[in-house]
Amino acid sequence: MLKLQIPKNRMNYLIERMQHDFEVPVLERGWEFVHKGRVKDIQLMHGIEIHAQVHGAQIYKVILDLEQFTKSSCSCTKSKSCRHMAAVIFTLYAPYARPEILLQQLKQAILVKGRQQQTRAATGTLKAEKKAERLEAPLASQPPSQWQRFFDQQFYGYSLSQQHSIELFYHATQDSLVPLANAWENSVRRLFELHVLLFVMRKVEQFLVDSKSSYLSLYIESGSKVVAKLCQEQMDLLMPKLDCKRLADHHSAALDQTLSLLGEMALGGSDSPMQWLGVYRSFWWRLAEQPKRLAKEQKRLELLAAKSTPLTRKRDVLLMALAHFQVMERQDSAARTLLEQLSKREARDFFLYLHRFYEAQQWDRMLSWLRWLLPTMQRAQQEELRMFCTYWMEAVSLQPDDSEWVDVMISLLPRTYYFYTSYLMKSERFKSWVDLQIANRVPPIDLYSADLKLVEAKDPSLLLPIYHQAVERCIAEKNRTAYLMAVKYLKKLQAYYKKLDKPDTWDEFIYRLATRYSRLRALQEELRKGKWIP
Template sequence: MRLLEKLHSVLEQQLSDYISSPIIKRGWSYYKNGQVQNVQATVHSTLTGVVKGSELYAVVIDAEHLRYSNCTCLYDGLCKHIVALYLQYCSEHKGGPEGAEQCYFRLLGLSPARNLVKAEDGTERTESLMPPNESDTLEDWLTWMEAEHGETWKKCRHSLHPLQPLLSSLKGLAKDWQKPLQRLHWATVIIFVMEQAERAILTVDSFSRYYHEMSFIRMAEPWVEHCNTLVSDLEPTEMSQQELDWSDGLVVHIKGRALLTEKQLFDWSILYLSFCEKLSVNREWYERELSRLLLELQLPKDESRNVSFIHIAAGKMYFFDHKDDQSIEHFVLGSFERSQKIIYPCVAKRIEEGKWDIALKWMSFLNERISNNRNARNIGPFMSLCRKADEARPDLPIWTAYMTDMLPYSYIELSEHWLNAKRYEEWADLQLFIGVKPEEINAPELREVAKVAPHTLVPIYHQSIESAIGTRNRQGYRMAAKQLKKLEKLYKASKETEKWEGYLIELVAKYQRLRALQEELWKGKVVT
């Protein structure tokens, strides 16, 4: 027995509306792994069956009233076992594995479930529609592209190459348009193609997803770069009403992507904020978009909605309006892992503007966050900001404090900074603190310091010589003798020959019982 076609369409639409994407994806995994043991339709318009999880679960799906569906598992609500059973039914009665796959993507919202219903005469027809023209709206173009090319992603099993000719052909439709509107059309085409790539990655199995993601992202880099270029070339103050409406529609469309909590191939929040930064020069648009974001924050909590993104976006919008206190307040509430690459340019801009009271607030905020989670990805950009600030305002000791607090992670950046600033004493103290040996220091750097401030290297060589002798082996003694010859030159360059002679006498006396060391000192002509 099979469900009536109309009833099947209603059931699919309900599943799509009331079950979250993560649950649907887990149900797909259960179906693909063959964990549905049986499924059948009954005379009461229900599907029944058994799904194997940690144990066997009995599942009943009411096609007319989905809320009456149930499963014997402990999950409170419509679960992955219900999804798996439904997909198995589609496989057996709606076109095999390919039919189940098509259903899976419809459940995720990648194509409308209502398309399942056949025409009244029972036939299935595909008609090629004429593309919209220059006077049509963004919605017209997105609807047409979805209808004509919305399944191109299916050809992208292993690469995005099938999308390149699609991108070129769609951009070609606007080749004779006026430049301002052409930019918006091309940006729309790129966004549509990026969405096709997002759909394609969902078909990749979990074992090879990482490698496909890397491949897909590299392939799409020129597209994303071109889209950002198009956005940067927009001229909001000179836009017609059609262009403003098109731009606003794109912002809403991209924001819809950025609001999703599921893992995505592209960082849609960055593209969204690129549009916002450009369009915010239009005060009316800025206030309208900020109001939308703040209204989003007042909605009831929903796990499928990325609230962290909303706070990050609101923070950046307040930054555009030079309301840095409100900006920081929102960034505090967002995920720092996702917001830091957005925050760093904000701080750099305030430093460039010489707004030091504000810059100090931003740097304090960053230091607090990074101190709690120290790694190279976090510390590198923060150190760059500290160096930039220290170069502009060396009279403020806070920058040095931030940099030294991050040791040892900040060693390379800090060493380079102090050397460039010709702060040789501090540079040498840093090498001593870290325990760096002279032979581990870059040779040109060592020569530079030896020439300009030889006295600063003396303690480093003392430490290195003691360390070499401490090895208590012939090779270490030989290294100590070589270092002593270099140390002698440093003392002479510093015009401290008497100190050198006194140091050498004390060293020889201290280690007089180490016969092998005495031999190496004699061979190296350190002593005679």
């Protein structure tokens, strides 16, 4: 099979056209041509056209336009979307994955599409009905459930047809929905903006479920993570602006509906990239002065937790929600005791507290949570580890000494190498810095020249072990390139010994080195070029 590989976006466009323009029998016949090796002389012309020959009863010439598929053509007498064109597209897909799997995905997508069309036909003129039922623009006086209905209607039938569809959906909601509340009273306007984000999160979860069997599933999953991060960033900006006291006093029903929606989405325990639990806890934190609502929600959570099955994600979520109310009451120890029942402890679920304590400069509380999270960090993702170390560095600056933090960094090596080495340089612990490089077998060429110069200015003798180790490792490779690198390190060593006024030590070292490796002829040649041995 020919292996011409067109750009991924062009390939996705062709696959989209196959789903919309081709019938299943045509696709199956196209795959048969590919399977029998009938597609020949496939070429990319002018950057936007694919020219190929398909050998059937006769030779058919196929031209695919990668920008406007309607301009594509085949020399056969069939319709525009013929089996020969399908065969060429399947051939183009081969460098990415197995065409027979794509065929099955397309058949399933076309089947689903056919069922949807039958459903529309059975229910009559759906478009006319939708138009008749179309809601007016949302009002500040309406309940949030009405806003959500309007959002659903505005984006009814939104199609995920390309790689960046999810990100486009997010931006489309922000551009079209958020401005609708620009003239509203401030507290309700902010609540409306929150509901726009909740709508995005809810729809993205739905897109993920609907696209599981689609050829775009990987792109949708990747895009969902991007949108989850965008939503989280927007939430972080929006939450401090929510006037929950005014909402509780003047828009109590709207506030309660919002809490109900959040509870429904956050406490289900579904596996999702959306940070529902984080939004739930952040929102309730804004209601710290609403004791009746807090007590009612706690009681509800306790009842749900009592009915939940142990060692499940849903129970874990309920436990974290219950613990959150204890954290709000500054009962951190009791919260952590409750959280010991978690089936799986993930560091990212608790960065909300670290950030909160950092903003409030509650360093003791932050340190206690950092210590509690320490056992989870060995399996944490690198970004989570980076945040963990950053928070601890902030906390340690106010401690009488940094011994605990240093012990933590050592316990998490090698994952904390960059954080630890940076801290050692910053605190001018050059001996410990050198020991770290030697333990990790880091050659001088991989170290920052500024760091080496700083240590050299302080005490050149500290660098000697690093260069000695590097020389030995290069020689152990036993090839000319490595010997040349060893010579570079030797020149640097000679300069250090000279600077330290130890020429005799250098002479003894180079003599012993040449004697020990006397059988390595190429190395001996390089030592002679350096005029270190006769």
